[in-house]
Amino acid sequence: MDTDSKPPVVLVVDDEPTNIELLGTLLQPAHTVLFAFDGRMALEIAATQSPDLILLDIMMPGMDGFEACRRLKEDPATRAIPVVFVTARCDREDVVQGLGLGAFYYLAKPVDRATMLAVVAAALRESRTMRTLRAEIDKTIGSLSLLESGRFRFRTLEDVYGLVVLLSRACPDPDRSVVGLTELMLNAVEHGNLGLTYDDKSRLQAEEEWYPEVYRRLDLPEYRDRSAVVAFERTQGRIVFLIRDEGAGFDWRGFLSIDPARAFHSHGRGIAMANMLSFDHIEYLGHGNEVRAEIHLSPQ
Numbered sequence: 001m002d003t004d005s006k007p008p009v010v011l012v013v014d015d016e017p018t019n020i021e022l023l024g025t026l027l028q029p030a031h032t033v034l035f036a037f038d039g040r041m042a043l044e045i046a047a048t049q050s051p052d053l054i055l056l057d058i059m060m061p062g063m064d065g066f067e068a069c070r071r072l073k074e075d076p077a078t079r080a081i082p083v084v085f086v087t088a089r090c091d092r093e094d095v096v097q098g099l100g101l102g103a104f105y106y107l108a109k110p111v112d113r114a115t116m117l118a119v120v121a122a123a124l125r126e127s128r129t130m131r132t133l134r135a136e137i138d139k140t141i142g143s144l145s146l147l148e149s150g151r152f153r154f155r156t157l158e159d160v161y162g163l164v165v166l167l168s169r170a171c172p173d174p175d176r177s178v179v180g181l182t183e184l185m186l187n188a189v190e191h192g193n194l195g196l197t198y199d200d201k202s203r204l205q206a207e208e209e210w211y212p213e214v215y216r217r218l219d220l221p222e223y224r225d226r227s228a229v230v231a232f233e234r235t236q237g238r239i240v241f242l243i244r245d246e247g248a249g250f251d252w253r254g255f256l257s258i259d260p261a262r263a264f265h266s267h268g269r270g271i272a273m274a275n276m277l278s279f280d281h282i283e284y285l286g287h288g289n290e291v292r293a294e295i296h297l298s299p300q
Contacts, residue, residue, distance in 0.1 A: 007032045008124050011051040013042040013068070014086070015060040019109075023055060023086070026113050027120070039063030043071055046078045052127050053120060055107070058087040058094065066097060073102035080130055080175070082123040086111060102277065104269060118206055122267060129161075130179060136165040137174045148234045155193075155227045156218060160185045167232055171239060171295055180278025183270035184243050184291055185230060190214055192245030192289055193226040201267055238280075239295040249287030256282060 012023045013036045024033045034051060036042040038060050046054060054072070058065035065085060072078045084105040085098050095106060104126070105119050147170040152163055164181040171177040190196050194217040196204075204210040217223050228245040255271040274293070275282040281294040 008052040008127075009034060009049070010120065011036060011042065011045055011049075011054045013037075013039070013054060013060075013065070014057040016057075019057070019086075023111065023116075026111070026116060031120075039065065039068030039071075042068050043075075043078075046072060046081060047075065050078075051081060053123050054081055054083045055086050055120075056083050056103075058085055058098070066101060069098065069101045069103055076175075080127070080134065082127050084119060084123055099269065099273070100276065102273075104273065121208075122205060129182070133161060133165055133168075133178050133182065134175060136161075137169050137178060147232065150232045152230050152232075153227050154185065154230065155189070157186065157189065157214065160189060163230060167230070167241070170232065170234075172297065176278055177295065178278075180274030180293065181241065183274045183278075184241075184282075184293060185228070187271070188228040188243055188245035188247075188289075191250065192247030193228060194218070194223055195247060198268060202265065205267065237297055237299075239297065241293045242290065243293070244290040247289050249289040252284040252288045252291075256284075 007030060009032045010027055011034045012020055012027070014020050014023070015037050017037075020035050020037075024035070027033050034045055034049060036045050040063050042054065042056065043063075045051070056065045056068060065087070069083050069085075072081065072083060079102070082105070083103040084107055085103050086107045086109060087094070088109040098106065105123055107116055107119055152167075154160055154163055160182065164178055164185060167181055168174040168178040190201075191198075194214065196214070196217070200213075201210060204213050226246045228243065231240075231242040233240045233242075252271070255268075256275050257272055271282070279293045280296040281292075283292045284290070285292060
């Protein structure tokens with residue numbers, strides 16, 4: 001969706017010069033690297049230079065990484081920048097706290113080069129996608145907030161991106177809604193209709209073959225006629241999305257909340273983050289090929 005060929009800008013935040021030097025060496029020359037030595041410096045650079053990604057240490061004097069992440073996510077100018085915690089603190093409570101603040105990824109120290117580059121690539125893909133979708137939302141007409149109900153069929157990734165722009169614009173906070181809608185609707189295509197598993201995505205992302213495989217399957221006879229449906233309804237006090245695919249479903253019970261074990265993978269937290277940050281309630285129905293997501297509206 002994004003054709004910008006400039007190297008992505010990564011802000012590395014760590015109070016240890018050796019760690020900054022190591023991460024900078026691993027990232028260059030494919031990335032433009034900025035450096036900050038504490039949380040306050042990170043906030044200033046993020047606000048003025050808008051990096052594409054922030055690699056953030058947790059244990060720093062003064063403002064620690066958790067507080068820096070909280071402030072980044074509270075500021076409309078920086079909340080869309082993906083944050084990856086790079087830390088030796090890998091216990092469950094710390095992981096849950098970081099993900100709850102809006103960080104999508106964790107990297108454990110000492111950093112493994114291949115793992116870091118895979119996570120950075122995944123985070124940058126999401127960043128580019130969300131930036132493009134938010135720009136498209138700004139172009140859509142405001143009268144979509146008057147939409148009361150609708151039913152839309154989609155099959156491809158491009159269908160998803162077009163619809164999430166439309167449907168997010170019908171919500172009170174489009175920037176909040178677009179992330180969760182994208183996650184749930186992409187899941188309906190990729191994991192639902194196309195039958196790609198969690199392990200498939202882990203392997204294919206590591207081989208940089210995820211999107212080629214998605215597009216290959218979209219053209220196969222056994223998947224070509226499958227589609228998914230998203231229904232939108234504005235009722236008194238809430239907006240309800242109902243998304244259904246033609247797949248076999250999945251065991252969704254471990255994905256609605258944060259699982260620290262997946263914090264160090266390059267994917268697998270999207271449903272939980274949608275549940276925490278985009279919607280007020282998510283519920284999977286039946287065997288998992290239908291999901292209901294709600295946004296609760298403030299009284300007028």
